[in-house]
Amino acid sequence: MKFFSFWRSLASFRVRIALNLKKLPAEIVFVDIDADAHRSDEYRRINPQMALPALVEDDGTVLFQSVAILEYLEEKYPAPPILPADPKGRARVRALALMVACEGHPLLTPRVRRYLDRELNLRDEQQTAWRRHWVIETLTALEGHLAGSKQTGKFCHGDAPTMADICMVGHCTQAGTLQMSLDRWPTAKRIFDTAMALPEFSRAHPLAQPDTPEAMRPKAG
Amino acid sequence: MKFFSFWRSLASFRVRIALNLKKLPAEIVFVDIDADAHRSDEYRRINPQMALPALVEDDGTVLFQSVAILEYLEEKYPAPPILPADPKGRARVRALALMVACEGHPLLTPRVRRYLDRELNLRDEQQTAWRRHWVIETLTALEGHLAGSKQTGKFCHGDAPTMADICMVGHCTQAGTLQMSLDRWPTAKRIFDTAMALPEFSRAHPLAQPDTPEAMRPKAG
Numbered sequence: 332m333k334f335f336s337f338w339r340s341l342a343s344f345r346v347r348i349a350l351n352l353k354k355l356p357a358e359i360v361f362v363d364i365d366a367d368a369h370r371s372d373e374y375r376r377i378n379p380q381m382a383l384p385a386l387v388e389d390d391g392t393v394l395f396q397s398v399a400i401l402e403y404l405e406e407k408y409p410a411p412p413i414l415p416a417d418p419k420g421r422a423r424v425r426a427l428a429l430m431v432a433c434e435g436h437p438l439l440t441p442r443v444r445r446y447l448d449r450e451l452n453l454r455d456e457q458q459t460a461w462r463r464h465w466v467i468e469t470l471t472a473l474e475g476h477l478a479g480s481k482q483t484g485k486f487c488h489g490d491a492p493t494m495a496d497i498c499m500v501g502h503c504t505q506a507g508t509l510q511m512s513l514d515r516w517p518t519a520k521r522i523f524d525t526a527m528a529l530p531e532f533s534r535a536h537p538l539a540q541p542d543t544p545e546a547m548r549p550k551a552g
Numbered sequence: 553m554k555f556f557s558f559w560r561s562l563a564s565f566r567v568r569i570a571l572n573l574k575k576l577p578a579e580i581v582f583v584d585i586d587a588d589a590h591r592s593d594e595y596r597r598i599n600p601q602m603a604l605p606a607l608v609e610d611d612g613t614v615l616f617q618s619v620a621i622l623e624y625l626e627e628k629y630p631a632p633p634i635l636p637a638d639p640k641g642r643a644r645v646r647a648l649a650l651m652v653a654c655e656g657h658p659l660l661t662p663r664v665r666r667y668l669d670r671e672l673n674l675r676d677e678q679q680t681a682w683r684r685h686w687v688i689e690t691l692t693a694l695e696g697h698l699a700g701s702k703q704t705g706k707f708c709h710g711d712a713p714t715m716a717d718i719c720m721v722g723h724c725t726q727a728g729t730l731q732m733s734l735d736r737w738p739t740a741k742r743i744f745d746t747a748m749a750l751p752e753f754s755r756a757h758p759l760a761q762p763d764t765p766e767a768m769r770p771k772a773g
């Protein structure tokens with residue numbers, strides 16, 4: 332498999348975690364969005380939508396959209412599972428994952444930021460307010476579901492990581508980038524800390540990738 | 553099953569189509585978003601996120617997030633299928649569906665419109681330009697995938713409707729609401745016309761619901 336990734340992409344972050352959990356080797360191809368490499372003819376042939384990530388199977392099949400890639404990996408390489416076994420549990424996990432993937436995250440992508448910047452001429456503080464607003468809304472909605480459910484365990488659903496955790500950690504990471512404390516969402520914070528303590532999650536972190544710029548890496552000590 | 557629906561909600565539209573295709577009887581509860589009924593204590597107990605739609609199973613299990621509901625219906629009531637049988641085909645269908653659900657649609661929801669209106673004070677023409685921009689971007693990306701693939705048939709994937717068509721028709725309907733012609737996306741247009749000719753799709757249309765305001769209904773003749 333070839334995995335087309337960009338360090339900062341939170342959708343790439345999701346797929347990196349799933350590849351780590353399932354111990355799947357993939358050749359990683361770094362696509363530098365900041366240098367517009369996703370708009371190159373080469374990448375456009377792989378994904379005409381010019382969006383990241385993409386996963387290319389050995390027979391050449393191109394997989395795109397991070398949540399569809401997670402579902403594919405789960406079907407093709409079921410162990411360890413990232414969805415529970417029962418349909419209602421699976422529906423809950425998917426719904427929690429999609430609260431991030433279909434509601435929170437889409438408002439924070441580079442293409443939206445570009446529109447706010449170029450078409451609406453928003454100032455930096457308005458851009459930050461926009462991003463904070465949607466991070467808050469999504470984490471508050473997630474906390475509402477997680478805190479009130481007996482199905483929440485060490486992770487979003489029971490005691491093993493699922494697609495819900497995979498999507499949620501990206502949103503919590505985004506909160507950190509915006510220098511927002513997670514304290515007001517105690518269940519989400521607890522699960523985020525638990526998940527990020529796993530090497531499969533921490534190795535996938537945007538700031539720990541081979542293509543992460545040196546200046547962005549956390550300083551040792 | 554109880555299905556909490558609102559006529560104009562494009563996420564409700566998706567679930568209505570799936571219920572029709574699978575011939576599942578559901579008691580429909582109309583939640584009037586325009587009257588803020590989704591913020592009532594009653595609905596909040598069902599979905600603390602106060603978002604539509606929600607499906608409540610006979611044992612009281614609440615299902616939320618339209619795409620998670622589609623996946624649940626597919627697992628629980630597999631005939632007729634709305635996903636193909638092979639993992640790669642399933643991945644393609646899910647990716648096409650998520651191009652709408654995770655990219656196009658989230659930028660067009662009432663909560664985003666409210667933010668553009670109240671926080672950013674966008675004028676009507678700026679709001680319309682915003683909506684057109686994301687409809688164009690998503691339909692162009694879909695057309696790029698659909699027109700170039702041998703897997704595209706009468707529908708987005710082969711000759712029977714799938715989750716991809718279910719999500720795409722909502723976006724095409726949105727284009728219609730914005731008085732945009734679909735002619736520039738000929739494959740998407742052809743599939744939209746084919747799908748909407750099926751009674752399972754046409755009966756689910758936002759303008760054909762029991763709670764559709766009289767003034768919004770298409771005039772006969």
